[in-house]
Amino acid sequence: EFLPSFLPRSRNNLEEIDDICRNVIRDMNLWGVCVVNNFLGTEKGLAVLDEVLSIHSAGLFRDGQLVSNKAGASDLKTIRGDQITWLDGKEKNCQNIGMLISKVDAIIMRANKMHNNGKLGDYTINGRTKAMVACYPGYGSHYVKHVDNPNRDGRCITAIYYLNRDWDITQNGGLLRIFPEGWQDQVANIEPLFDRILFFWSDRRNPHEVQPAYKTRYAITLWYFDAEERNEACRRYQRDKEINSKPGNS
Numbered sequence: 001e002f003l004p005s006f007l008p009r010s011r012n013n014l015e016e017i018d019d020i021c022r023n024v025i026r027d028m029n030l031w032g033v034c035v036v037n038n039f040l041g042t043e044k045g046l047a048v049l050d051e052v053l054s055i056h057s058a059g060l061f062r063d064g065q066l067v068s069n070k071a072g073a074s075d076l077k078t079i080r081g082d083q084i085t086w087l088d089g090k091e092k093n094c095q096n097i098g099m100l101i102s103k104v105d106a107i108i109m110r111a112n113k114m115h116n117n118g119k120l121g122d123y124t125i126n127g128r129t130k131a132m133v134a135c136y137p138g139y140g141s142h143y144v145k146h147v148d149n150p151n152r153d154g155r156c157i158t159a160i161y162y163l164n165r166d167w168d169i170t171q172n173g174g175l176l177r178i179f180p181e182g183w184q185d186q187v188a189n190i191e192p193l194f195d196r197i198l199f200f201w202s203d204r205r206n207p208h209e210v211q212p213a214y215k216t217r218y219a220i221t222l223w224y225f226d227a228e229e230r231n232e233a234c235r236r237y238q239r240d241k242e243i244n245s246k247p248g249n250s
């Protein structure tokens with residue numbers, strides 16, 4: 001009942017999804033971080049990579065660039081060096097990206113149902129963002145240490161699928177380093193390897209950074225919403241909008 005129609009309902013598909021779900025539930029509830037390798041298999045992984053490469057060569061990526069000019073400091077320090085585009089996976093020539101998204105949805109929704117009556121962590125997941133396809137173009141592009149959701153915007157799980165073949169971390173850099181709360185001074189070093197998917201709690205429990213990349217580095221990210229936190233964030237947003245739209249509140 002949880003597999004999208006076009007994913008074959010073969011036994012091994014259902015079993016594979018269940019296995020991955022058990023891993024995700026165990027690791028997320030133990031560590032707050034979960035890595036799954038060989039997520040799609042080489043052939044499907046390459047089909048997704050081909051679609052991302054053609055989107056990139058079509059010039060559809062926009063700078064995710066945020067620069068900080070702290071108190072007029074002369075040097076503009078780049079906070080984020082990635083280029084991004086947002087997809088829902090139903091676009092033309094994106095059917096394999098669409099298949100990836102459906103498989104991640106199936107895992108998250110199944111894990112959500114499987115674990116103590118429909119909660120992964122203490123969340124009730126009822127939606128997600130579009131897929132953010134990101135490219136760090138090399139030349140030392142990086143992302144300083146940050147939290148994806150520091151102020152309860154509703155996002156509870158970050159899922160990142162990596163597409164980088166023959167990635168040599170010593171030559172190419174681009175390591176994702178997570179500093180999980182409660183791990184004392186231990187860190188999680190995640191290499192952005194081809195056909196690897198990573199899940200982690202999006203909130204302040206997981207500050208993380210992308211170290212400088214010296215080769216083009218691709219990833220596809222989905223953020224899943226917790227129903228309650230998302231509703232509360234939308235209510236807050238509406239309230240702020242009304243307050244700010246009243247005359248005299250500029």
Ligand SMILES: COc1ccc2cc(-c3cnc(C(=O)NCC(=O)O)c(O)c3)ccc2c1
Binds near residue numbers: 160192
């Ligand atoms: C207001 O519009 C936007 C649009 C896109 C945004 C994307 C990010 C983001 C956050 N995290 C990462 C990351 O941690 N990547 C880890 C990895 O690639 O291994 C990343 O690449 C990108 C943050 C804020 C945004 C705001």
Ligand SMILES: [Mn+2]
Binds near residue numbers: 148
């Ligand atoms: Mn992030």
